[in-house]
Amino acid sequence: MARIIVVTSGKGGVGKTTTSAALSTGLARHGYKTVVVDFDIGLRNLDLVMGCERRVVYDFINVINGEAGLNQALIKDKNTDNLFILPASQTRDKDALTPEGVDKVLTALSEEFDYIVCDSPAGIERGALMALYHADEAIITTNPEVSSVRDSDRILGILHSKSKRAEQNLEPIREHLLLTRYDANRVARDEMLDVKDVEDILAIPLLGVIPEDTDVLKASNQGIPVINIPESNAGLAYDDAVKRLLGEQCPMRFLDVPRKGIFQRLFGGQS
Amino acid sequence: MVTLMTLELYRYDEPMLAQQFQRLLAQAPRFFENRPVVVSLEHLHNPDSPVDLHRLKRLCADFGINLMAIRGGLSVHRENASEAGMAWLAAPPSTSDRKSTVQISQQEIPLAEVKEFSATPLHPDKPKPNSVAPQEQPATARVIDTPIRSGQQIYHNGDLIITAPVSVGAEVLATGHIHIYAPLRGRALAGIRGDSKARIYCTHFEPELVSIHGHYKTISKADCSDLWQKAIQIYMDGDSLKMTPMYLGPKE
Numbered sequence: 266m267a268r269i270i271v272v273t274s275g276k277g278g279v280g281k282t283t284t285s286a287a288l289s290t291g292l293a294r295h296g297y298k299t300v301v302v303d304f305d306i307g308l309r310n311l312d313l314v315m316g317c318e319r320r321v322v323y324d325f326i327n328v329i330n331g332e333a334g335l336n337q338a339l340i341k342d343k344n345t346d347n348l349f350i351l352p353a354s355q356t357r358d359k360d361a362l363t364p365e366g367v368d369k370v371l372t373a374l375s376e377e378f379d380y381i382v383c384d385s386p387a388g389i390e391r392g393a394l395m396a397l398y399h400a401d402e403a404i405i406t407t408n409p410e411v412s413s414v415r416d417s418d419r420i421l422g423i424l425h426s427k428s429k430r431a432e433q434n435l436e437p438i439r440e441h442l443l444l445t446r447y448d449a450n451r452v453a454r455d456e457m458l459d460v461k462d463v464e465d466i467l468a469i470p471l472l473g474v475i476p477e478d479t480d481v482l483k484a485s486n487q488g489i490p491v492i493n494i495p496e497s498n499a500g501l502a503y504d505d506a507v508k509r510l511l512g513e514q515c516p517m518r519f520l521d522v523p524r525k526g527i528f529q530r531l532f533g534g535q536s
Numbered sequence: 537m538v539t540l541m542t543l544e545l546y547r548y549d550e551p552m553l554a555q556q557f558q559r560l561l562a563q564a565p566r567f568f569e570n571r572p573v574v575v576s577l578e579h580l581h582n583p584d585s586p587v588d589l590h591r592l593k594r595l596c597a598d599f600g601i602n603l604m605a606i607r608g609g610l611s612v613h614r615e616n617a618s619e620a621g622m623a624w625l626a627a628p629p630s631t632s633d634r635k636s637t638v639q640i641s642q643q644e645i646p647l648a649e650v651k652e653f654s655a656t657p658l659h660p661d662k663p664k665p666n667s668v669a670p671q672e673q674p675a676t677a678r679v680i681d682t683p684i685r686s687g688q689q690i691y692h693n694g695d696l697i698i699t700a701p702v703s704v705g706a707e708v709l710a711t712g713h714i715h716i717y718a719p720l721r722g723r724a725l726a727g728i729r730g731d732s733k734a735r736i737y738c739t740h741f742e743p744e745l746v747s748i749h750g751h752y753k754t755i756s757k758a759d760c761s762d763l764w765q766k767a768i769q770i771y772m773d774g775d776s777l778k779m780t781p782m783y784l785g786p787k788e
Contacts, residue, residue, distance in 0.1 A: 415686055415703075415704055415705060418685045418686040418703045418704070418705070419686040419687045419705065421683070421685045422684075422685030422686060422687050422688045422703075422706075423687075425682070425685065425688075426688070465719075466701070466703065466704075468683050468700065468701055
């Protein structure tokens with residue numbers, strides 16, 4: 266039986282797909298057989314971030330409609346063992362996601378995989394509801410900014426009322442806060458919400474803080490999950506988040522403004 | 537449009553109802569949570585039988601069910617309902633094929649449950665459970681200890697006690713007092729059915745709006761900087777809304 270993790274946020278552009286790619290890669294690297302499913306039907310992006318866009322033949326909707334088998338649609342990742350991608354359809358829209366169809370595909374995946382990571386589309390409509398419905402755990406991707414925090418709060422309410430676990434009165438979904446695009450310098454200048462502020466408003470446990478990092482954009486453009494970029498701060502932070510997700514304890518990094526050395530201070534080196 | 541859950545009443549028998557609610561809530565403890573419920577009298581086996589709506593409402597309240605209104609029934613039921621502070625809704629035109637009208641799955645479950653109840657014989661061979669009459673209480677208080685998120689709305693007939701944050705964009709309404717032992721960042725409306733004596737108490741005051749008995753005030757940090765994030769109570773003094781700090785013990 267797989268554990269189903271939804272990566273969701275309400276708001277768009279906060280880093281759900283980047284996070285889905287990084288976390289699924291991280292889980293696979295820990296030896297868990299993992300599949301990452303793109304629920305953003307019509308705005309397919311995950312395949313680009315995972316660097317497999319040229320290998321998409323069949324997609325999620327084809328499988329739902331019975332036009333292709335699951336194994337035909339699943340793409341095996343080239344760089345990471347144990348990792349598979351189920352791409353979204355680019356030519357259809359979110360109405361093609363039927364509850365029965367999603368249920369059928371996730372049940373089939375459940376038998377083969379240890380983790381199913383669902384990359385949710387933005388919004389609180391059908392696509393997002395389908396992505397979160399079956400979740401056992403939810404990663405609430407949030408930027409340190411008021412509108413993102415409010416949308417995350419809204420999606421938490423939806424997890425509590427519209428998910429399968431809520432409807433059937435099962436044990437509630439395990440919620441994790443993942444703060445992305447965190448810039449300690451801007452927090453220090455009061456231009457961004459502090460980790461504490463966000464934790465205080467959302468009142469759910471913190472899974473990790475991903476620092477703002479130019480490597481994220483570079484990695485996306487190259488089709489490499491940022492967790493696979495050695496020495497990148499965002500990659501390291503995602504690494505930690507995966508460990509915490511698997512139950513390991515590790516201290517939070519990148520929360521403070523990096524201290525400049527004497528030479529940097531004298532010569533104003535780039536930070 | 538608001539979705540209302542309907543409780544079909546076939547026979548008015550308090551001990552049996554209590555038993556049935558107990559069974560239903562044992563299976564699904566949060567079934568009725570936050571939901572306004574309408575009791576339908578259209579299918580009463582004996583339509584002339586008296587239904588004490590006061591007692592029924594109290595019985596339901598004991599199980600955390602908020603009875604808001606009755607549907608159908610005779611004029612005597614209607615009068616009884618208004619005395620009990622409940623609204624009256626007209627029965628839908630064609631009650632026989634109600635299923636084809638707007639029905640959501642949520643509604644089907646209690647219907648089926650109650651239907652099953654009406655169909656089962658009264659188990660004459662089994663001893664009758666010792667029915668303890670529900671305690672005489674005017675209205676029960678309700679305790680909520682999970683966060684109330686943006687977009688959620690909680691209504692309670694009685695006092696509402698909340699021990700988790702009320703987010704921006706969330707709304708809590710009560711006919712009685714509202715106590716919030718956590719940050720209040722959304723809207724709180726107390727005494728919404730005409731109780732001007734109702735109050736709001738909160739330990740961390742950051743609301744968008746507070747209202748007592750329909751007298752509301754929108755709140756901003758700039759206007760209320762001396763009250764902001766403090767422990768505050770809100771009440772009516774004559775025609776005006778008063779907000780005063782509360783003492784919460786010595787500071788650490």
